[in-house]
Amino acid sequence: MALFKSITIGQYIPGNSTIHRLDPRTKIIGTVLLIVLLFMVDTFWGYALAALAIAAIVHLSEIPPRLVLRGLRPLFVILLLTVSLHLFMTEGDPIFRFWIVEVTWQGLSRGIMMGVRLALLVMGTSLLTLTTSPINLTDGIEGLLKPGKRIGIPAHELAMMMTIALRFIPTLLEEAEKIMKAQMARGADFQGGGLLQRAKSLIPLLVPLFVNAFRRADELAIAMEARGYRGGEGRTKFKELHFGRRDAIALALAFGFVAVVGLLF
Amino acid sequence: MAEPLIRFEGVHFKYNPGTEREWAALQDISLDIYPGEFVAVLGHNGSGKSTLAKHCNGLLVPSSGRVLVAGLDTKDDAEIWQIRQTVGMVFQNPDNQLVATTVEEDVAFGPENLGIPSKEIQARVDEALRAVGMEAYRLHSPHQLSGGQKQRVAIAGMISMRPRCIVLDEPTAMLDPEGRREVMSTIHRLNKTEKITIVHITHHMDEVINADRVVIMVDGKIALHGTPKEVFSQVDLLRRLHLDVPQVTALSYRLRSRGHGLPEGIITVNEMVNCLCP
Ligand SMILES: Nc1ncnc2c1ncn2[C@@H]1O[C@H](COP(=O)(O)OP(=O)(O)OP(=O)(O)O)[C@@H](O)[C@H]1O
Numbered sequence: 312m313a314l315f316k317s318i319t320i321g322q323y324i325p326g327n328s329t330i331h332r333l334d335p336r337t338k339i340i341g342t343v344l345l346i347v348l349l350f351m352v353d354t355f356w357g358y359a360l361a362a363l364a365i366a367a368i369v370h371l372s373e374i375p376p377r378l379v380l381r382g383l384r385p386l387f388v389i390l391l392l393t394v395s396l397h398l399f400m401t402e403g404d405p406i407f408r409f410w411i412v413e414v415t416w417q418g419l420s421r422g423i424m425m426g427v428r429l430a431l432l433v434m435g436t437s438l439l440t441l442t443t444s445p446i447n448l449t450d451g452i453e454g455l456l457k458p459g460k461r462i463g464i465p466a467h468e469l470a471m472m473m474t475i476a477l478r479f480i481p482t483l484l485e486e487a488e489k490i491m492k493a494q495m496a497r498g499a500d501f502q503g504g505g506l507l508q509r510a511k512s513l514i515p516l517l518v519p520l521f522v523n524a525f526r527r528a529d530e531l532a533i534a535m536e537a538r539g540y541r542g543g544e545g546r547t548k549f550k551e552l553h554f555g556r557r558d559a560i561a562l563a564l565a566f567g568f569v570a571v572v573g574l575l576f
Numbered sequence: 577m578a579e580p581l582i583r584f585e586g587v588h589f590k591y592n593p594g595t596e597r598e599w600a601a602l603q604d605i606s607l608d609i610y611p612g613e614f615v616a617v618l619g620h621n622g623s624g625k626s627t628l629a630k631h632c633n634g635l636l637v638p639s640s641g642r643v644l645v646a647g648l649d650t651k652d653d654a655e656i657w658q659i660r661q662t663v664g665m666v667f668q669n670p671d672n673q674l675v676a677t678t679v680e681e682d683v684a685f686g687p688e689n690l691g692i693p694s695k696e697i698q699a700r701v702d703e704a705l706r707a708v709g710m711e712a713y714r715l716h717s718p719h720q721l722s723g724g725q726k727q728r729v730a731i732a733g734m735i736s737m738r739p740r741c742i743v744l745d746e747p748t749a750m751l752d753p754e755g756r757r758e759v760m761s762t763i764h765r766l767n768k769t770e771k772i773t774i775v776h777i778t779h780h781m782d783e784v785i786n787a788d789r790v791v792i793m794v795d796g797k798i799a800l801h802g803t804p805k806e807v808f809s810q811v812d813l814l815r816r817l818h819l820d821v822p823q824v825t826a827l828s829y830r831l832r833s834r835g836h837g838l839p840e841g842i843i844t845v846n847e848m849v850n851c852l853c854p
């Protein structure tokens with residue numbers, strides 16, 4: 312099952328660049344700002360400036376641009392679909408027509424613009440996961456949600472859930488692989504047959520996987536209790552988040568940039 | 577002798593009391609465990625070993641009788657966190673007790689729960705990882721480790737809480753011989769150098785002979801109890817309870833029953849050699 316081996320959780324590239332060292336909260340807010348910006352701009356120059364900003368961040372993060380671009384690969388079909396839909400469906404001055412489809416200048420420019428917007432969105436957000444370890448990301452989310460506690464947002468619990476999920480995904484994948492091999496040794500066939508047949512063949516995999524997952528959850532709960540866990544109340548953090556001058560500058564720059572570019576272009 | 581660290585006073589425990597699935601898992605257990613001791617608990621499947629272990633830090637509380645940890649009653653809700661900090665627990669399946677995505681974060685989990693300041697957690701994590709010889713793996717994620725290594729990380733996760741006692745419930749049951757050796761030498765070292773009291777539950781005879789005391793459980797009761805020598809000299813009784821004895825003990829028993837004048841209670845190969853070739 313090489314399939315399972317190739318799934319990596321998150322795509323974090325360890326490093327020590329300026330971007331890596333930013334507080335995760337700064338990076339999350341920055342990413343949200345970038346998303347907002349990309350929905351505000353609507354002109355060539357707007358996109359060009361946003362692209363430039365992303366390029367600058369990639370440069371600062373010391374991550375090979377090839378890796379950032381690779382994030383686009385799984386989106387290729389969606390990208391193609393977006394571009395062609397706009398290309399064929401927009402009315403305006405025709406470039407050429409073929410049978411019943413008509414390609415217009417307006418369609419061409421909208422198609423390209425939409426494609427670029429989507430591509431920039433994906434690259435911008437993948438920069439967050441490329442430069443932030445899952446632990447850091449979880450801590451960042453917890454930190455940002457903490458003020459929401461008063462209105463009932465369970466910040467600590469959500470972060471704990473994410474941590475446990477990240478911790479157990481590799482374990483469960485390993486187990487799934489083991490069960491599949493055991494079933495295959497007994498003659499199960501996970502590849503052949505139609506869609507329905509294949510879905511059916513997954514049952515002997517999923518049932519033991521789920522049963523085991525519940526047993527694991529039970530044991531983990533007891534182990535956590537034995538280690539003094541009693542929710543977020545009164546808990547300290549091993550690695551405290553530190554919002555420093557670097558973060559203040561980065562956030563100010565990001566806000567300024569989004570305000571200027573978003574409003575002018 | 578000093579105050580017992582853990583004291584069982586006439587403990588009875590029933591699972592699902594009052595239902596048709598009621599099961600008396602512990603019956604009239606009285607047992608004192610003293611600071612610095614290495615106590616091994618042996619018994620068949622279902623004899624109540626895990627139930628006994630879970631009473632040591634208040635994960636379960638007696639149906640009648642009481643358990644005192646450093647003088648605190650485990651039934652007292654106000655003291656339960658103090659008790660959990662005093663007695664740590666390591667379980668059989670190493671996978672299902674590691675919480676965090678890296679080794680150091682996992683070892684920090686206990687101290688975080690205790691509300692210890694970040695700086696001191698750092699020091700405790702360093703110390704705990706050193707104590708189990710895993711300092712080179714601090715940034716590894718648990719699934720990259722072998723079973724023995726995971727179990728040592730779980731032990732480090734307890735040590736970082738600075739407990740006075742660690743209860744280990746069959747920590748070697750899922751490990752290969754190499755992993756078993758790693759874990760056993762780790763807990764013996766903790767017992768000797770850090771003076772941490774150890775309660776070690778196991779199926780393996782060879783892990784028992786170096787203990788200070790052996791407790792043998794049968795059907796929720798303590799059937800036999802004493803130093804390894806005292807316990808294993810009662811080969812007939814152990815046989816009747818369908819329990820194994822260490823290989824060397826079995827051999828000396830058979831030699832003795834053939835009329836060779838060997839003393840009772842031989843449990844190590846060295847003793848055997850000294851008796852045969854004085
Ligand atoms: N949650 C439960 N509900 C009902 N009965 C239980 C429960 N847990 C254990 N028992 C029963 O209590 C008895 C003692 O169980 P315990 O787990 O303490 O045994 P053990 O000596 O640890 O066995 P093993 O060697 O299999 O780990 C067993 O007969 C078991 O069936």
Ligand SMILES: [Mg+2]
Pocket residue numbers: 625626627745746
């Ligand atoms: Mg057990």
